[in-house]
Amino acid sequence: MRKVILMTLLTVLSNSAMAELINVGSNKNTTIYVDPATIQKSGNMATMWHLTDFKIAQQDMGEKYMSAKDQNEYDCKEIKSRRRAYSQHSKNMGKGKVVYSDTFTSRWRPVSPDSGIEILWKFACVKR
Numbered sequence: 001m002r003k004v005i006l007m008t009l010l011t012v013l014s015n016s017a018m019a020e021l022i023n024v025g026s027n028k029n030t031t032i033y034v035d036p037a038t039i040q041k042s043g044n045m046a047t048m049w050h051l052t053d054f055k056i057a058q059q060d061m062g063e064k065y066m067s068a069k070d071q072n073e074y075d076c077k078e079i080k081s082r083r084r085a086y087s088q089h090s091k092n093m094g095k096g097k098v099v100y101s102d103t104f105t106s107r108w109r110p111v112s113p114d115s116g117i118e119i120l121w122k123f124a125c126v127k128r
Contacts, residue, residue: 021051021093024119030054032116034123044077046124047084053092063099066092072117073105076125080108081117 021033031053038049049071057064065088074081083106090096111121 024050024123025116029056032119034120036123038071039124041076044075046074046076047071048074048120048124050120051094058088060088061100063088063090063097065089065099066096067094069094072120072124074111074121074124075108076121078108079111079121081111081121082106082108 020037021035023031024034025032033051033053035049035051038047040047049069051067051069053067054065057066058068059065067089069085069087069089070083071085072081073084083104085101085103087094087101088099090099109117111118
């Protein structure tokens with residue numbers, strides 16, 4: 001029951017949080033979007049949702065999915081990140097059925113230069 005409530009809450013929050021997406025990068029397989037309205041800062045820390053949209057269906061532990069939403073936390077001073085929540089969606093742009101979701105906190109990882117995570121870290125941490 002707890003997992004169903006968490007999945008429902010994650011879906012509602014992530015759907016409402018992804019209102020005004022900005023394309024921050026793409027390659028032949030994916031496009032990554034962020035919503036600046038989801039950035040929350042506290043001291044040297046920031047959290048932000050991003051969406052990864054796939055051009056070809058992905059499959060991981062079950063059903064196929066075409067997009068994934070992540071909420072990451074960023075340490076703006078130490079230049080590292082970790083995942084806080086994640087969901088996979090059957091259709092592009094976070095639409096369709098939620099085929100998997102979870103809320104968890106991964107380990108901190110350094111942000112690699114010239115990576116997709118660096119683009120997200122800069123978007124969440126750098127003042128505009």
